[in-house]
Amino acid sequence: DVKVTQSSRYLVKRTGEKVFLECVQDMDHENMFWYRQDPGLGLRLIYFSYDVKMKEKGDIPEGYSVSREKKERFSLILESASTNQTSMYLCASSSRGGSSYNEQFFGPGTRLTVL
């Protein structure tokens, strides 16, 4: 059974804290993604990675960074958390096979609240 896991389901942090969100997949996928989901805005891509140590900015990278030291693990870092980063964070992975068949598999999400 394929699986994407995220380190926390719920997280509460204070403004200015450094926050780490971890994501691990066991499908040997090359591609990994971080999204945030806010009501009425759908899924917005923060960063993605198509290989170890490779990263690409998505649509809303400001205030975030990422790290991919191992194929199975993709970390999202909030350098200095702010209240407007309160959101649901979703990690996903996909195989590189076939340019059109880009089905992504998602983790359960982390609901982050920044006070």
Add this chain to the structure above:
Amino acid sequence: DQQVKQNSPSLSVQEGRISILNCDYTNSMFDYFLWYKKYPAEGPTFLISISSIKDKNEDGRFTVFLNKSAKHLSLHIVPSQPGDSAVYFCAASGGESNYQLIWGAGTKLIIKP
């Protein structure tokens, strides 16, 4: 400029009736389309997909129709059940999107008993 649009933020349907969720796209290079379903506090799960070489794909109660000339696709759920209440996202890939999926904003489907 959104390349994938779901113009209905929400839809309410009576249990047992047909639910029709719509999605429009602007990029003619898209060649693969996916529908995902998302419950609150969970990650999206893949529901059904369609390649641009087809105009229909069916899986049980779920059917996706693609009209390439209109750049429009729709998801039909028949009959609708209470467990279908969720947010549905349309996504597209192909062209310059590389490994990414381009997402719509989602439609919240509410099935009334």
